[in-house]
Amino acid sequence: MDFSLPIRKIIHVDMDAFYASVEQHDNPALRGKPVAVGGEHRGVVSAASYEARKYGVRSAMPSKTAREKCPHLIFVPPRFARYKEISRKIREIFYEYTDLVEPLSLDEAYLDVTENKKDIESANDIAREIRQKIFEQTGLTASAGISINKFLAKVASDINKPNGQKTIHPDKVESFLEELPVEKFYGVGKVTANKMFTLGIFKGKDLKKKSLHELVSLFGKSGSHYYNVVRGIHNSEVKPHRIQKSVAVERTFFEDLYDEQQIDEKLESLSAELHQRLQKNNILGRTLTLKIKYKDFSLFTRSITKEDYYISAEEYFQTSKKLWELRPFDKPVRLLGLSLSHLNTEEKKQVSVQLKIPFQEFNNP
Structure with a gap:
């Protein structure tokens, strides 16, 4: 491995x-039982307890499918x-x-502890302390991955779940990645994994045999990412000032909506809710997107971008009706669904970046 860059100590904590x-903690009657957070009749599963996962229930699964897999x-x-x-307490x-x-998200984060406030040398010890404090203060368990970059820390945090942690030491990175099944690589979904299988790529060592040119021709821009990460190269820094890009x-x-009047009422209600959420955080945006999911689960989205910012619920409503007509x-x-993007938060980032960089350099020589 190339260690010409300083070796960082990165932790990925995942609740x-x-x-x-949280629901099982707050309601002891739910403990040890298969639980799904979400709408029972027409929604999707937002989260599933480990007891529910044993039956194949997963997040983003339609509630009807989840019920079929686990009748109780x-x-x-x-x-x-x-x-x-609770997320605020954890942070x-x-x-x-x-x-x-x-x-x-509310339940996961990267931490760079190369330089840390408690001068603890071992990132493994820091992760263990953090997990213990989370449990003491919230009653909830967390898992952690520790390694030299974000990619490896993310992969590692999933290995000893739940309530465990895994460290991938610098001298073990290459051997770990060579034996890692490609479907376990963070960012490799089912479609990509199946394509890799057809190419005889099952583990990291198989991926490593492919040249950069081959991987780019097979997977486009992602090919260069796969080429690097299988060699332990991932230089993305922990960014404490993530900028919100959409609301x-x-x-x-x-019940399914058929009637135009019903649609109008729902769009007006969504517009008011979106405006309220934006006002609360002093956010403006220039691109409004309408999302429609039909009864057969087919999806349609369409957007309108303005030169200036949308400023009122009425604007969202009238624009959403135009998008509905498309x-x-x-x-x-x-x-x-309605979402707003091209936000003024991105402009704030540009204004503040000159202030942030010297401060970070001072604290991280």
Whole structure:
């Protein structure tokens, strides 16, 4: 491996079945039982407890399918305010050790502990301390992966789940990656994995035999990523100032929508909710996107981008109606969503970057 760059100590912390675990913690009657967070009749599963996963229930699975796989599955509605409350507590623990924290969602984050506030030499010890504090303060378990870069830490955090951790030491990186099944590489989905199988690529050592030119011709831009990561090369830094790129609201309906008046009412309600969420965080955007999911699960999206920012719920509503008119089908609708992108948060990033860089360099020589 090329260690010409300083070896970093990166931790990926991932809460175990977070939403479902919160529900089981807050309601002891659910403990040890198969639980799905989401709408029972017309929604999708947001999270599944480990007991439910044994039956093949997974997040993003239609609730109907989940019920078929596990007839005694217990559905509970999501409580996002509660999940955010616990997520804030968890992040406070992270910041006891480092300011270089990159949240990926409410339940996972990268931490760069190469230089840390407690001068603890072992990243493995830091991960163990963090997991213990999370359990003591929230009653929930977390898993962690520790290695020299974000890619390896992410892969490692999944190995000893739940409530475990895995360290991939610098001198073990190459041998670990060579034996790693390609479907375990973070970023390799089912379609890509199946394509790799047809090419005789089953493990990292098979992937490593392919030249950069071959991988790019086979997988496009992702080919260069695969070429690098199988060699342990992934130089993306932990970015503590992640910029929000979109804000979205959507609704799955108990009964399919057929009527134009119903559609208008739902679009108006979604527009008001989107505006309220944006106002709360002082966010504006220039691109509005309408998302339609039909009864047969086919999906349609269409966007309109303005030169200036959208500023009112009425603008969202009127624009969403124009986008609705562009729909390709007159079929029953099971879901509607609105999202805003090209946000002013991206401009704020440009304004503040000159202030951030010297500060980070001072703290990370």
